[in-house]
Amino acid sequence: MRSVAMKSCVRVIAAALVLNGVARAQTAATPATTASGRPAADRGYVEGVAQSAFGNVTTQSYGVEFGATMRPSLQVFGEFGQTRDVADTAFTNGAGAIASALARVQPAAVGVSAKRPVLFGGGGVKYRPATALTVQPYVLGGFGFARVKNNVTFTLGGAEAAAAALAPFVTLGSDLSGTSTRPLLTLGGGARWPIWQALMLDFQYRFGRIFTEEHGTTTNRAGIGFGVRF
């Protein structure tokens, strides 16, 4: 029930972003078609992004970002992607403590893997100050949602232990299992560099704050996007 409501919320936000962008484009944007008939220089963009994520663990993040120009200095953007692991020390320590206890209550050798992959999506506003440079710097801010999965797996005797095998020894709470969807604040900046015709590179940094229960989770992503303007 709660999951359905969340999905509805995401849809509403996405629709609002798109409609907002379209409306502004129709009323404010100046046609930017070039003389050669190439696509409008800056009506919008879409790019694929690959990043390194820094936090309690260093991991990878990748996704897609797209945006629409509202004004020459202002764009709305949307993004979705995945960060492989945002595990914090409380999470990994908890998993480690349970693994140690498992080693005492049953005879098999115990291993543990504790990761928190995050699927995220959201949107926001990107500000691009006027510049005479080829490289276009920008800053941005936005909100969205992050779906955090507590991915803890234990091995007993080298083999991954199924839930049934663990049941006699441990009951995992929501601190080490399950998924949750939480608000996400994104702040960041970068510089776009047109490389050939409509193609561009986007050197970027993103700060993220996932409002997980009890204490938030901070992510830092730095990477590059490759996309096309239209």
Added chain:
Amino acid sequence: MCLLVVACGKSDRTPTQPASTEATAEADAVTGSVTVPQAVSPAANGVIRNVDQPVTLVVTNAVSTKGANAYDFEVATDTGFATKVATKNGVAEGTGGRTSVALDRLTPNADYYWHARAQAGGTAGPFTAARKFTIGPAITIDTPVPIGPLSGAQTGARPAFRVRNATRQGPAGAITYKFDIATASTFNPILVTATVNEGVNETGFIPASDLPINAPLFWRATAIDAANSVSSSPTAAQSFTTSLAIDLSRVIVSYAAAPTGPQVAAWRQTATIQAVEQDGNPAADGIMCISFTTSDNWPSTPFFGAEEVQVYANQWYFANIGGQWYGGPGEYLRVGRGFCKTGQGTNAIGPDGGWNTVMRSWAPKVGELVGFMISTPARNWPGMRTIDERSDIVVQPWRDTSLGSRIAGTVRR
């Protein structure tokens, strides 16, 4: 849009392994993870004596990731815990890595199963595997029944305390009996105590040393199953009074040519003293009459070879001097001359006997308890020895009419 984002920022937390429904947690709250505690005691399939109840269940502490652990203990008569007989919930975690809880008393002679779990951070951990233990049958021991000495009895210094063995229910172990002797019915303080193994049908105890003489005493006995730590109630206190009794085997015989105490103690007792009449008054010739009957025919023997003087017995006198009984054979009894002898006056009996050591100067006081016995010839023994038999010993106060003793009439000669 921002408001929309915030408003919709709710968790749809869906643990892959949901916490127990018993550990209800607020939907948005993060619940902890809890491991199983480890059962420590009672040991699996352990047998616990009924007397050792209450049973204490012990587990090693569980590990949890959130909050303090509290423990639930359950005891049932079936492995499925459908019939719980004891439940202890919310037991605070113990120190030293272990948590324990004492159960109320369980019905004896039955099997039980127990398990435990920890709860923390809104999560109930798994229960330990069920462990079986058995409470042994109840053992009861009835109060033994006193045989003697019963209340009001007069005894010697070392009476035999006897009880009929206690009946018992259940698989009792070896029974011992604890005898307590005291100067007060409260048994505080206890004068003598001893524990003896159970005898056949009855059990007795004889003190190894003399009890206080002429003192009111009390005794009781308690049956004990030490292996099962079960005891009966003590018997009702029995009151008795000791009189000065003589253990022949411990008497110091104060005459050189005579059987020793242990020797004469071993002689067959075939005679019984009927009466002792004496008067230490010199005016009464120090008369000493010890009448007795015999179940045997005591033969006579010539008195130092004089065939015309046939003797068949000796009188014995016993004096308690400094807590020690001394004694020895005295006057000879001649055939056909009755039981009376003279010369045993208060101040004459000692010197007259030809005793050695302290008995030579012994002069009994009026009222002093003196022992009397008859035996086949024992003075100058083994000279004139016949069949080595004796009577019992009678202890009674010394009398001397010259010193105030009253005797009904005169001593019958």
